[in-house]
Amino acid sequence: MAILFYCPWDNSDQWLAALRSALPEDDFRVWPDVGDPEEIDFAMVWKIPPGVLAGFPNLLAIASLGAGVDALVDDPDLPRNVPVTRLVDPLMADRMAEYVCATVLHHHLGLDNYGLQQSRKHWQRHPTTDARDRTVALLGLGQMGQRCAQRLAALGFNLLGWSRSAREIAGIRCSHGLEALKDVLRQAEIAVLLLPLTERTVNLMDQATFSAMPEGGYLINCSRGECVVEDDLLAALDSGHLAGATLDAFRDEPLAAHSPLWRHPKVRITPHIASLSAAGTAAPILADQVRRARGGQPVADRVDIDNGY
Ligand code: GLV
Numbered sequence: 001m002a003i004l005f006y007c008p009w010d011n012s013d014q015w016l017a018a019l020r021s022a023l024p025e026d027d028f029r030v031w032p033d034v035g036d037p038e039e040i041d042f043a044m045v046w047k048i049p050p051g052v053l054a055g056f057p058n059l060l061a062i063a064s065l066g067a068g069v070d071a072l073v074d075d076p077d078l079p080r081n082v083p084v085t086r087l088v089d090p091l092m093a094d095r096m097a098e099y100v101c102a103t104v105l106h107h108h109l110g111l112d113n114y115g116l117q118q119s120r121k122h123w124q125r126h127p128t129t130d131a132r133d134r135t136v137a138l139l140g141l142g143q144m145g146q147r148c149a150q151r152l153a154a155l156g157f158n159l160l161g162w163s164r165s166a167r168e169i170a171g172i173r174c175s176h177g178l179e180a181l182k183d184v185l186r187q188a189e190i191a192v193l194l195l196p197l198t199e200r201t202v203n204l205m206d207q208a209t210f211s212a213m214p215e216g217g218y219l220i221n222c223s224r225g226e227c228v229v230e231d232d233l234l235a236a237l238d239s240g241h242l243a244g245a246t247l248d249a250f251r252d253e254p255l256a257a258h259s260p261l262w263r264h265p266k267v268r269i270t271p272h273i274a275s276l277s278a279a280g281t282a283a284p285i286l287a288d289q290v291r292r293a294r295g296g297q298p299v300a301d302r303v304d305i306d307n308g309y
Helices: 012-022 090-108 111-119 143-154 178-187 207-212 230-238 279-294
Strands: 002-006 027-030 040-045 061-064 135-139 158-163 173-176 190-193 217-221 242-247 267-269
Touching: 002 012, 012 027, 012 279, 040 279, 061 279, 090 111, 090 143, 090 190, 090 217, 090 242, 135 143, 135 178, 143 158, 158 178, 173 178, 178 207, 207 230, 230 242
Parallel strands: 002 027, 002 040, 040 061, 135 158, 135 190, 158 173, 190 217, 217 242, 242 267
Antiparallel strands: none
């Protein structure tokens, strides 16, 4: 039996080396150089072109090399009877929490404004807000959202959480369902998107949801670009309703040179780095999935294809 591997990232050699050392007996086939498709019993992939996975009749499971599975779920030819798993790596949740804490604190402390003042050699103090008086809403309370909640709670922020289905998490007031969203956003001085991309979250942040946020609200998108209507975000920033946004995910990546987001004075951009997956910690997790699938046990962190995540 053999493992299909497809990873379009710059460090795919490093991934392959880590996986080979976690599964030393295994034969890895790198798409498109796969040999006999019938020999492939497990797939480890990231954004493999749609339709390719349908060509392997003996797959026991398909594992995403990242946390998001939208590209897999969107494949119209995905073999529906084969379990799909997302990568759930505590290191990735830690990385996400670092990014979210850094960006929340940056905005909370007004550091963009002090940066501007520095460029003008201007010394002026502004009133401060204590963390307990700053409300941060986390939209999406999966593994990443929960880790962000723990870390932001430790910093003392007033936390709200919103998710599709009900959750109870210490230190955070949780609501769920679409009807509760606007009420959460009305209180959200900072809204952090940590949602999977599904048909329910596509275009979730639009003119109506931005206007529900308080004047001076701030958006942090660590989810997918498709969750935000870009023109509506720009309009909310230009009208002064939103104070700014930090964006780590975009509809088209890399972000095109002509995008108005690049030069917008209220937008900070990072190139989808909030929670990179790491070969060193992912390899043993993926190796365990292979052993489970081959041993006839259910794989961990199975995706519900109908729910989209
Ligand atoms: C990154 O966006 C991931 O889904 O892991």
